[in-house]
Amino acid sequence: MEKYFLDYNWTVMAPELIILSAAALLSILDLLLKEEADRRVLGWIGILAVAAAGVFAGSAVGNPPYEILSETYRVDDFALVFKLILLAGTALVLLASLREIRLEGERAQGEYVYLLLTALLGGMILTSSADLITLFVGLELLSLSSYILAGIRRKRPDSNEAAWKYVVTGGMSSAFILYGMSFVYGLTGTTNLYMARQRLFEAYHEGYESFVLLSLFFMLLGFGFKVSSAPFHMWAPDVYQGSPTPVTAFLAAVSKTAAFAFVLRVLLATYLFLLQAGPWMELVAPALLTVSAASMVVGNTAALRQIRTKRMMAYSSVAHAGYLLVPVATAAGGMLFESTVYYLMAYLMMTLGAFTVLMMVERDAGVEDLAAFSGLSRRSPLAAAAMTVFLVSLAGIPVTAGFFGKFYILTHAVTARDFWIAAVMLVTTVISYYYYFGVIRMMYFRSPASPKKVPISPGATAVIVLTLVGTLLLGFFPQFALDFLERLDWTSVLHPAGGAAGN
């Protein structure tokens, strides 16, 4: 029976629709408000919208998978858990930067808020796509919004440079992804991820092996750019440094999560048959492992030499992309989904927390380098203590979210018997101690330049407290998150809704 527009249960798309309407409303409000009016109200509306979307997304968890729009859009537990992470991340970024909206120099910038929302919307579409077209639309919506966000400080040359570099490399990576998708369509004649799986499977066994692998490789190449894994990470340091700090935080935490949702969805929905086939072990897994190891090594060693904190965090994010690729590359381990999602949650908490402290400290100091942190423990002991927890968590030291996340990933890798990647991960982690503790050294071992307390806005305080609680909670009581992840029916991502299993 043909289904018509209104036959679908549109409530499953409530989160997306809320974000979309909020973005539209805010863009109009921004026009209507007087030039000198306080734009913070836009930020509050944004936060409320994200929170409302979160409530809807949260309440949908556990429902059976539902596909709408001719099977192009799919709401399942897999998508919802990623959406929750994206929403939480965006809400925290907005909350931390409420004051930035007013203070960011030239003119009050309402577009900052609604561009964050459209970027978020892109990410949400990405996680829920069951079709190559929607997948790409989501990806581009996220990317285009991020390009503008990176360059939003229009009069600053470094911000312009960031935006420009991001556009060029981002565009290139999108092109790779699109090219890979074109192979899928060429081989199968369909853009639906689940139908494509069936036909790719057939094509694979009828002599088109190399094209199937090529399609995957091109997509992975583009994905490599998006998550800033080495050797596709060159853009990250410049973009991270040039963008306003809240945008950097958004790119580091939220964008990366969306990209991982993309790659997991494509791998599990379309290329699942490869996981059991020989070429996965011979070609794909080694390639992913190499990229992962390269990211860990390059990220952690390049970060050692950075004086600019945001550049350092950029390399740190390269390294974390490497850690996050470990479960994907060792997919045979049996904890692929749980360990990736756990680490993403942990990463979100500790990165946003660290960026929020960084934002406050460096704005107060007026410089964007490590020296801004000197003697922070005596100026604002609580902020310094919170930052220490975030850094220790990023370094993967217990008892923090970052440690348990790493423990989980490592356990996964060792069950898959990939010992050397576990060893690389551990050794590079030790290297990373040096630069994370470099900030701690500044905060605790050096004298402050001025005895004044660092002013921290109420919004930022709230974010620091929330992320601190999250970081510690995920470290001390991982059971909450583990139970939640166990309840999710993420394996439904393997099967098209309604129909029988793929193969």
Added chain:
Amino acid sequence: MMESFFNVLPTWLVFSPLLGVVALLLIPGKKAGWLKAAGLFGTLPPLVLSLLLYGRFDPAAKGVQFEQSILWFQIPLPQSPPWEITFHLGADGLSLPLTVMATLVSALAACASLPIRKRQKEYFLLFLFLEMGMLGVFLARNLFLFFLFFEMTLITLYFLIGIWGYVDREKAANRFLLYNGLGSAFLLLGVIGLFVLFQSLDYNRLQELANDPQTRRMLSGGPVSPIVWGIFLCFVLAFGIKLPVFPFHTWMLKVHTEASPAVVMIHSGVLLKMGAYGLIRFGVELFPDQVRASAVLLAVLGLINILYGAVLAFVQEDLKRVLAYSSVSHMGIILFGIAALNAPGLTGAVFQAVSHGFISALLFFFIGSLYERTGTTRIGELGGLARQAPVLTGIFLAGGMALLGLPGMSGFISEFLAFLGLFQKQPGLAAAGTLGLVLAAVYTLRAVLKTGFGPLAEHLSKTVDTRPSEALPMLTLLACIILIGVWPNVLGEPMQTTLQTIVSRIGG
């Protein structure tokens, strides 16, 4: 009511430093005197509880006592039962002596910390967290928990070295962090390897599996054998760095010379012993076949440590470096004891761990008092101190005698047992090792005589002798050393049953 309190004594003990932490947090940062008092008294509850634990410990009973186990979390798995991590504490004959030693040394190190001049609140907070970490390391009965406490000592000590040390403190702290971080990385890899292999991290369960004849045959031969060897190697490396074993010792020299004496008391006295504890607890207890196969290697490493440390201790110009190298040498004796893999050897190793804990704590207490008076620890700039400060020099002399293994003091009994053990297994290496004992006498006497006796250096003519607040802790340590020396059973009795069990397993 009382009974239930005693059953969970280890839990109370591990968290008892938090009392002091709370007190410190309530005192405003400017009241230095109050903060010092709170820090000092904060080490008393652990001390009292650990003595209570010692008193209620039944030396004749087999297995672990005062066990408490709570499910902490479980990792769900698709097709098999979930893997559980428990919060599990308990004491046995191996952990009890080290626990008591740790609380005692901590309390006395807190006395030695009283002269610190800056940031007292942070100092004592970190100090108490460090103590909590150490107690957790010795009392944990789950490897995951062990690892958490192990890392806790790493972080707190990093700050303690880096903020309150001497000139080169930051470099020392960094080197400490990176070396020990590497050790922790190996440890974590080993822990995860065991977790995947046995699906549990509980000591009891691991020991049961590792010593089950059928599993043992499977592990020492067949396809998993290289993996088991890999895990064993991870543990040996991790604790080898901590102990430290010869090529990995450079970090520890730096810490000995650059950290403040009170911190070195803890570091040299207790933290190095975590390496020994780990080697026995995991190396010997969980990998009986592997450790037997590598016993010769361990003994050779021990010999290198003994001789290398002793020779270099002899040529050092700085008292702190003399003591640092002598620590390297004395840790070699622990390796000897472990490599012997028999009852006297292992007993000697634990004896040496405890005894050296007291001795090095005493000597570094002395170093702290000395530096406070003279502003130097270089041997060339000292001399004739006995005339100005007879009590101080006398204590140093006594500590030196303990260090070189004078009969009647704890050093003698532990070295005697360790060598006795090894002579039964590898007489050649043991004989070569005795050379280290001779050298120990040489470098110790050189250091003692050159600082204490001879012509009085001019700038020392105004040196005053010890205050009671210094003499008392040092004499306490000396009393412990002599007590173990003349009545070894105080230490030997509680550990006997546990070590017998271990030895019987290796032999079996």
